[in-house]
Structures are given as C-alpha cells and as structure tokens.
Amino acid sequence: MSLEITNISKSYKSRAGDVQALTPTTFSVAPGDFVSLVGPSGCGKSTMLYITAGLESADSGTVELNGRRVTGPDRSRGMVFQGYTLMPWLTVEQNVKFAHRLDANIDYEVPIAETLTHQAYADKLIDIVGLSDFRRRLPRELSGGMKQRVAIARALANKPEILLMDEPFGALDAQTREEMQELMLLLSIHERTTVLFVTHDVEEALYLSSRVLVFSSRPGRIVDEIQIPFGSNRSLDIKLAPEFLSLKRRVLDQLHHSGGRTLNREAILTRLRESNLQTK
Numbered sequence: 001m002s003l004e005i006t007n008i009s010k011s012y013k014s015r016a017g018d019v020q021a022l023t024p025t026t027f028s029v030a031p032g033d034f035v036s037l038v039g040p041s042g043c044g045k046s047t048m049l050y051i052t053a054g055l056e057s058a059d060s061g062t063v064e065l066n067g068r069r070v071t072g073p074d075r076s077r078g079m080v081f082q083g084y085t086l087m088p089w090l091t092v093e094q095n096v097k098f099a100h101r102l103d104a105n106i107d108y109e110v111p112i113a114e115t116l117t118h119q120a121y122a123d124k125l126i127d128i129v130g131l132s133d134f135r136r137r138l139p140r141e142l143s144g145g146m147k148q149r150v151a152i153a154r155a156l157a158n159k160p161e162i163l164l165m166d167e168p169f170g171a172l173d174a175q176t177r178e179e180m181q182e183l184m185l186l187l188s189i190h191e192r193t194t195v196l197f198v199t200h201d202v203e204e205a206l207y208l209s210s211r212v213l214v215f216s217s218r219p220g221r222i223v224d225e226i227q228i229p230f231g232s233n234r235s236l237d238i239k240l241a242p243e244f245l246s247l248k249r250r251v252l253d254q255l256h257h258s259g260g261r262t263l264n265r266e267a268i269l270t271r272l273r274e275s276n277l278q279t280k
Contacts, residue, residue, distance in 0.1 A: 003029040003052070003162055003196070008061035010047050020219035021047050024061060027213060027222060029162065029196055034188050036197045036205035039215030040255060045198045046166050048220070052196060053079050053164050065161060075099070078155035082167040084147040086139040086154075093135040096153045097122045125153040128191075129183065145176040149183065156187070162194045169204070178236060181207060189232050202251045203239055214254045224254045 007024040022044040029035050037045040050056040052063050054073040063070040065077070073079075086095050097119065126135055129149040139147055148168060155163055169177045185208055188195055199205050205212045206228060214224040226247060230238055238244050 002031065002064075002066055003194075004062075004064045005048070005052065006062045006064070008048065008051060008058045008063065010044065010051065010056070010058050022058075023219045023221045025220065025222060026061075027225075029194060031194055032192055033211060034193075034195045034197065034209045035211045035213065036199055036209040037213050037215060038199060038202055038205045038251060038255075039220060040217045041200070042218045043215040044218060044220030045215050049164050049166050049196060049198050053077055055079075075158045076161045078158065078160035078163045080148075080151050080155045080163065080165045080168045082170045084139065084144075084151050086147060086150055088139050091136050091138060092131050092142070092150050093122075093126060095139070095150050096126055096157050099154065099158050121159070122153070122157045125156055128187070129153050143176070144172055145180060148172065148180060152184070152187070156191065156193065162196060165195060165197045167198055167200065170200070177204075182236065184208060185232075185234070202248055202255075206244060206247050206251070207234070207236070207239060212251065214251055224251070226251070 005028065006026050008022060008026075009020075009024045010022040011018045011020045013019075021042075025044075025048065027035075037048060039045050047056065051058050052070065054063075054070050054077070068076075070077075087098060090098060126132055129152060131146065131149055131153070134142065134146065139150070142150070152168070169180045172180060181204060184195075187193055188208070195208075197205070197208065206226075209228050211228065212226040213222050214226070215221065216223045228247070229243065
C-alpha cells in the first residue's frame with residue numbers, strides 16, 4: 001500500500017472572498033506507517049484528510065492509492081470521524097457488519113464464502129476492541145469510548161488499505177482517551193493497519209505515530225516532519241521520557257513560530273489592566 005499526496009491545494013469561498021486552506025502540499029504514507037497531522041485549528045489538516053477520503057475535491061494536485069487516482073470514497077479507505085456516526089437502530093454487531101451487508105446488497109455476485117469470511121473477521125474485531133459482551137447492545141446503551149470502538153471496528157471490517165481518522169478521540173475524557181490510544185497502537189501493530197491520523201493533541205500524535213507532519217496556520221503547509229524514534233512496543237510511560245518531552249517541545253515551538261499561537265499573553269494582560277482602570 002502506498003499513498004501519494006502531490007501538490008494538493010484547497011480554497012473556500014466566503015463573504016470576504018476566497019480563503020486559502022491549503023497551499024500545495026506533498027507527502028506520502030508507506031505500508032504500515034502511522035502518520036499524524038498536527039497543527040492549529042483551521043490549518044487544513046482535516047481538509048487534507050477529507051480530500052484523501054474522496055469526500056472533498058482539491059483545487060489542484062492528486063491523491064493516489066497504490067497508483068490509482070482517488071476521485072471519490074470507496075472501501076479502500078476506512079474513515080473514522082470524531083462523531084461516532086453509528087446507526088442508532090442497529091446493534092454493535094450489526095453496525096460493525098453494516099458496510100459488507102451494503103456491498104452484498106448492491107453486488108449480488110459477492111460469494112457466500114467471502115461473506116462468511118467477513119463475518120468471522122468482524123466478530124474477531126468486536127472481540128479485539130473488547131465489546132463481545134455488548135454485541136447485542138444499541139449505541140444509546142454504550143459509553144462514548146465504546147461507541148468509538150464500534151466505529152473503529154466498523155472502519156476496519158472491510159480491511160481497507162488505509163484507515164483515515166479525524167480527531168477520533170477528541171470528545172472523550174482523559175482516561176478514556178488514553179485507553180483508546182493504547183487500543184489504536186495495538187491495532188496498528190497487530191493488524192498491520194496503515195493510518196493517516198488528524199489530531200490537535202501533540203502528545204497523542206507522538207505516542208501513536210511512526211511519523212508526525214506539523215502544519216502551519218492557514219494557509220496550511222508542512223513546516224516539519226518528525227520520524228518518531230520509539231519502537232512499536234511502547235507504553236504510556238514513554239510520555240514522561242526526556243526524549244519524548246524534547247520532541248513535544250520541538251512540535252510546540254514549530255506551532256508557535258509558524259503562527260499557531262493566536263493569544264499574546266502580554267497583550268491580554270495589558271487589555272485586562274486597561275479594563276480594570278476604566279471600571280474604577
């Protein structure tokens with residue numbers, strides 16, 4: 001599997017005129033890579049993910065997966081959103097198996113053996129994400145972390161060539177978020193999943209990834225690329241290691257120097273002092 005992003009740019013229309021979200025951006029994702037995109041809000045990293053998924057079109061440039069031009073969504077790319085996007089009337093098991101059921105309904109030539117193989121793999125994924133005891137539950141009966149585990153299992157059930165994840169743990173509490181990070185790390189290792197991951201959380205990116213691409217503020221461009229030196233057999237304790245903290249400082253410095261810091265401490269203090277004087 002090889003993902004090639006070449007000179008992708010994107011702008012949007014607004015009342016004030018065109019807004020440039022991405023300047024021409026180029027990078028690649030090799031088989032087995034876990035690549036994270038980090039950057040300030042509005043820098044275009046989610047836009048890049050949606051273009052890669054085929055859910056948005058670029059103004060210029062190309063996205064190719066294994067030499068095939070991406071022109072729209074298909075089962076070669078699994079997508080996990082921040083919102084769980086589960087079918088509320090389907091059980092955990094039915095949600096995970098939904099995509100293949102849809103394919104089978106559209107393509108009547110899908111062999112029975114393939115369907116049975118898919119069912120077995122879906123059952124394996126439900127077990128891996130720790131939801132075997134909840135397979136008959138509806139989404140409303142699950143916690144946020146459980147819902148996102150269902151969404152991840154569903155995205156993996158069709159064995160996509162690459163998994164695309166847009167802030168998938170952003171709505172979770174800190175403890176659940178760390179549990180999901182550990183789950184994602186184990187999945188990427190043992191299922192050999194290739195992942196393109198968008199996050200605002202620098203620690204999350206460094207902990208999960210084999211590579212981190214740092215985006216500037218809008219219009220987005222890659223200002224740093226970090227090869228993560230830690231092996232795949234890493235634990236949460238690594239977040240306290242000096243080398244990890246050094247990489248975190250490097251990313252934060254890049255974000256601040258490239259325009260990611262939008263609040264100026266001294267300017268805010270000055271305005272607060274002036275406000276206090278005016279009210280006295």
